[in-house]
Amino acid sequence: MSIKIHLHITHRQHTDGQKTVETEGTFVGEALNNFVVQYPGMKNELFDKKGKLLHYIEIYLNKESAYPGELEKPLKDGDEIQIITFLAGG
Numbered sequence: 001m002s003i004k005i006h007l008h009i010t011h012r013q014h015t016d017g018q019k020t021v022e023t024e025g026t027f028v029g030e031a032l033n034n035f036v037v038q039y040p041g042m043k044n045e046l047f048d049k050k051g052k053l054l055h056y057i058e059i060y061l062n063k064e065s066a067y068p069g070e071l072e073k074p075l076k077d078g079d080e081i082q083i084i085t086f087l088a089g090g
Contacts, residue, residue: 001077003031008085014041028059029071031081046083058084 005021015021023038025031036043046057053059059070060082066073 001026001075003075003078004080005031005035006080006082008083010085010087011042011045011083014039014045025075027071027075028061028066028073028081031075032059032071056086058086060084 001024003023003025005023007015007019007021009019012019021035021038023031023034025034032046036046046053048054053071059066061070061073061075062080063082066081
């Protein structure tokens, strides 16, 4: 099933500037893993060494927060995932 992933501008360097990419998956974690296979540079941007989402990454599913248990959320054809990165600075 086709899933769209919308990317924060800081991640577009890993997708040749694309702000939206398509992948497949039956749940959010599978779709993100397939996305990482397509764009390997995103692995370290999203996951720690144990495969958990980094603490500053927020996943939205169809414009609603997928927290908690975001990686286990089921998907249906046409769903959209938005990857949000919390940035800090001054």
